[in-house]
Amino acid sequence: MCRGVRIAAVSCSLLLVMMAASAAGDDVWKQEVGSQMEIGVSNSGYRRVQLRCGADYMQVDVETDQEFGGVIYTRGSYHNRKPPCFLDPRAGRSFSLKFPLSQCQTKLDSEVYSNVVVVQHDDELIMPGDAAFTLECDFSRPRDITVSADLETGRPAVSSRISITDPDPAGKELPRHRRSTVSSESEAVSFSPDDVRPRKRRTEPSCAVLRGVCLFQAVAMATLKFKDPSPYVKGPQGAPPVDYLYARYLENIKMTSKEGNSQGKIQMALFGAGRAGSIHLSSMTQNPRVTVRYVVDDDQSKWIAIKSYWHLDNSEFLLSKDSNRVFQDAGVQAVVVASPTVCHEETIRGALLSGKHIFCEKPVAQDSESAERCYQLAARCGKTLFCAFNRRFDPAYSLLKERVRQGEVGHVQTIKVCSRDSPLPTIAYLRTSGGIFHDCAVHDIDIMCWVLGEYPHRVTAHEYAHTPEIAAIGDHDTVAVVLSFPSGTLGMIDLSRNSTYGYDQRLEVFGPRGMLTCNNERPMCGMESHIGLRGRLAEPIYFSFSSRYQLAYVNEMEHFLDVIQGKDMLKVLGHETLAVSKIASACEESARLGQSVELTWKAEDLPPK
Incomplete structure (x- = not known):
C-alpha cells in the first residue's frame, strides 16, 4: 500500500481523512492537506556531504552521524533502484555515489549540470529527518586553465555548489535566495549541518475547518519519536536460546557439530530391534557419525524387512546365540542394548570385556545387585555404560x-x-x-x-x-x-x-x-x-x-x-x-x-x- 516515497501520514491515511472530511464538511477537500504534513529540509542525520565535479561525472560522498541502513539515490531513480543512481548500503557511516553527467536524470542548463541526491533513512518512506541536496557543477565560467582546467577534455575549470532542499518530491522548492548553499571556486565542495540557515517559522493554517485532519496529523506523528533505526543498522537479530531446532540448523550450516569427526565413523551394533530398538535404529541410521555394522535379533522373519526399510545393505544380521561375532569384531566400538531385560547383563558383560562402549535401555539389569556389577565392570574396563533416561x-x-x-x-x-x-x-x-x-x-x-x-x-x-x-x-x-x-x-x-x-x-x-x-x-x-x-x-x-x-x-x-x-x-x-x-x-x-x-x-x- 505505502511503498512510495511520500510520508506515511499522507499516503496511508485515506480512511481517517475521509472520516475527518465527513465531520468537517465537503470543504475539507479544498484545503491543502500536504501543507499540514510537509517534511521540509533537515540539518540532522548527516555529518558531511561532499560534491566532486569531474569532467564527465558527479561524485557525492556522504558521512552520517550514526550507523545508516537506509538508501541514497538521485531524485527520480528510487523506483528503478539501479546503480549508479541508487545505493542500498545496508550499514555503515561513509558512502559514495558516482554517476555520469549524462545519466540519473541530471539536468543541463547553460553549462550548469544539476541533480538532487536524497539521503533516506527508511527503505520505503521519506520521513522527517531525511535530507536532500541539490548538486551543481558549473562549467560556464572560465578559470585559470593552468591551475584547475580538466587537462584531458580541455573543459574550463569548474565551480561547485551544494544546496539543501526538501527530500519530498512534492515539497515546495525554496527560491534560490532562501536556500542554504555552499559554493566553491573549485571542483569540490563540502556541506555540513552548520551551513543550514535558520528557517522562519511559517504561520500554520487554521484548524477550524481542518479539525479532523489536524487531529489525525497529531495522532499520526505522535509515535514518530519511537521509530527505530533500520534493522540493518541495528544488526542481525539472534535466535532465542529456546529455539533448539534453529540452533541445530545453524550447526548443520556451519558444520560445527562435525568438528573432530576425522576419527571416522563409529561402527555400532544393535541388540534387539523391537519397540525401543526401532527408535534407536532410526537415530543410528540417520546419524552421519554412525555405521550400523550388526543387528542382533532372534526374530528372523523381520530381518529382510529391517534391512530393506533402513537400507542396511552392509549390515550383518545375527541371532543372539551368535553375539560373540559382535564381541570379537575389533572394528565395533559401541553397542546399543534394547533387548529384553533378562538378556541385558550377559550382553553388557560380553561387550565390556571385548572393549566396547554401551548404550543400554533401562533397566541395566533385572535387579540392583546385577546392575551394580555391570557398572563396576565398566569402571574396571574404562568404558562407558550409559543408561538411557531419555526425559x-x-x-x-x-x-x-x-x-x-x-x-x-x-x-x-x-x-x-x-x-x-x-x-x-x-x-x-x-x-x-x-x-x-x-x-x-x-x-x-x-x-x-x-x-x-x-x-x-x-x-x-x-x-x-x-x-x-x-x-x-x-x-x-x-x-x-x-x-x-x-x-x-x-x-x-x-x-x-x-x-x-x-x-x-x-x-x-x-x-x-x-x-x-x-x-x-x-x-x-x-x-x-x-x-x-x-x-x-x-x-x-x-x-x-x-x-x-x-x-x-x-x-x-x-x-x-x-x-x-x-x-x-x-x-x-x-x-x-x-x-x-x-x-x-x-x-x-x-x-x-x-x-x-x-x-x-x-x-x-x-x-x-
Missing part, C-alpha cells in the same frame, strides 16, 4: 531444570509429575515389564530427583488395578506417590497406564517466587478450529512416548556419541540409575505394605550438584 534430554525438561537451578522459583516447595501412558500396553508386554514402578515410575522419579538435585528420605505410595486383566497378572494401572525430600520439598507422582486422550506428560515446580510448568505438547501445536458454537478446539496431544520424546531419543544418542568421542562428560551416572531403582523399589514396598518407607543415603550415593 533428561527433552528440550522442555532440560530448560525447566536449568531455570530451577538458577533459582527462578526460589527454594522448591512442591514438584508434581503427571505421567499417563498411551496407548494401553499389551498384557504380553506387561508380564515382562517388571511392574509399573520399575517400568514407568522410574522415569518420573528420575526427572524429579534430577531437577531437584537430591533424593527423598521417605516415600509413600498407593496403587490400584482398575483393569481386570492387569490385576490378574499382579500389576497395577494407577499409582499415586508422595516423596519427602531432606530440604523440605514435597514431590507428587500421578501415574496411569491408560490415558484415552493421548500421552499425558506434565511437570510442575512451585516455589515462593512463582511456578514453572512443562505442559503437554501437540504434533499440530498451532492448529485450532472454531466450528459452530463448540468454542475453540485444539488438536490432540502426542499419542505415545515414541512421538512425544522423539527429540529426546535423538539427543541422548548424540550425547552418547559425544561421550565416546571425548567431546562431553557422561550426564547419567551409574550411581544415579541405581538410586532411582532403589527409590522405585521403596515405592513398590510402600504400596504393598500400605505405609511409608524410609530411605538412607551414603555421601557417595548423592546426586551431582
Whole structure:
C-alpha cells in the first residue's frame, strides 16, 4: 500500500481523512492537506556531504552521524533502484555515489549540470529527518586553465555548489535566495549541518475547518519519536536460546557439530530391534557419525524387512546365540542394548570385556545387585555404560531444570509429575515389564530427583488395578506417590497406564517466587478450529512416548556419541540409575505394605550438584 516515497501520514491515511472530511464538511477537500504534513529540509542525520565535479561525472560522498541502513539515490531513480543512481548500503557511516553527467536524470542548463541526491533513512518512506541536496557543477565560467582546467577534455575549470532542499518530491522548492548553499571556486565542495540557515517559522493554517485532519496529523506523528533505526543498522537479530531446532540448523550450516569427526565413523551394533530398538535404529541410521555394522535379533522373519526399510545393505544380521561375532569384531566400538531385560547383563558383560562402549535401555539389569556389577565392570574396563533416561534430554525438561537451578522459583516447595501412558500396553508386554514402578515410575522419579538435585528420605505410595486383566497378572494401572525430600520439598507422582486422550506428560515446580510448568505438547501445536458454537478446539496431544520424546531419543544418542568421542562428560551416572531403582523399589514396598518407607543415603550415593 505505502511503498512510495511520500510520508506515511499522507499516503496511508485515506480512511481517517475521509472520516475527518465527513465531520468537517465537503470543504475539507479544498484545503491543502500536504501543507499540514510537509517534511521540509533537515540539518540532522548527516555529518558531511561532499560534491566532486569531474569532467564527465558527479561524485557525492556522504558521512552520517550514526550507523545508516537506509538508501541514497538521485531524485527520480528510487523506483528503478539501479546503480549508479541508487545505493542500498545496508550499514555503515561513509558512502559514495558516482554517476555520469549524462545519466540519473541530471539536468543541463547553460553549462550548469544539476541533480538532487536524497539521503533516506527508511527503505520505503521519506520521513522527517531525511535530507536532500541539490548538486551543481558549473562549467560556464572560465578559470585559470593552468591551475584547475580538466587537462584531458580541455573543459574550463569548474565551480561547485551544494544546496539543501526538501527530500519530498512534492515539497515546495525554496527560491534560490532562501536556500542554504555552499559554493566553491573549485571542483569540490563540502556541506555540513552548520551551513543550514535558520528557517522562519511559517504561520500554520487554521484548524477550524481542518479539525479532523489536524487531529489525525497529531495522532499520526505522535509515535514518530519511537521509530527505530533500520534493522540493518541495528544488526542481525539472534535466535532465542529456546529455539533448539534453529540452533541445530545453524550447526548443520556451519558444520560445527562435525568438528573432530576425522576419527571416522563409529561402527555400532544393535541388540534387539523391537519397540525401543526401532527408535534407536532410526537415530543410528540417520546419524552421519554412525555405521550400523550388526543387528542382533532372534526374530528372523523381520530381518529382510529391517534391512530393506533402513537400507542396511552392509549390515550383518545375527541371532543372539551368535553375539560373540559382535564381541570379537575389533572394528565395533559401541553397542546399543534394547533387548529384553533378562538378556541385558550377559550382553553388557560380553561387550565390556571385548572393549566396547554401551548404550543400554533401562533397566541395566533385572535387579540392583546385577546392575551394580555391570557398572563396576565398566569402571574396571574404562568404558562407558550409559543408561538411557531419555526425559533428561527433552528440550522442555532440560530448560525447566536449568531455570530451577538458577533459582527462578526460589527454594522448591512442591514438584508434581503427571505421567499417563498411551496407548494401553499389551498384557504380553506387561508380564515382562517388571511392574509399573520399575517400568514407568522410574522415569518420573528420575526427572524429579534430577531437577531437584537430591533424593527423598521417605516415600509413600498407593496403587490400584482398575483393569481386570492387569490385576490378574499382579500389576497395577494407577499409582499415586508422595516423596519427602531432606530440604523440605514435597514431590507428587500421578501415574496411569491408560490415558484415552493421548500421552499425558506434565511437570510442575512451585516455589515462593512463582511456578514453572512443562505442559503437554501437540504434533499440530498451532492448529485450532472454531466450528459452530463448540468454542475453540485444539488438536490432540502426542499419542505415545515414541512421538512425544522423539527429540529426546535423538539427543541422548548424540550425547552418547559425544561421550565416546571425548567431546562431553557422561550426564547419567551409574550411581544415579541405581538410586532411582532403589527409590522405585521403596515405592513398590510402600504400596504393598500400605505405609511409608524410609530411605538412607551414603555421601557417595548423592546426586551431582
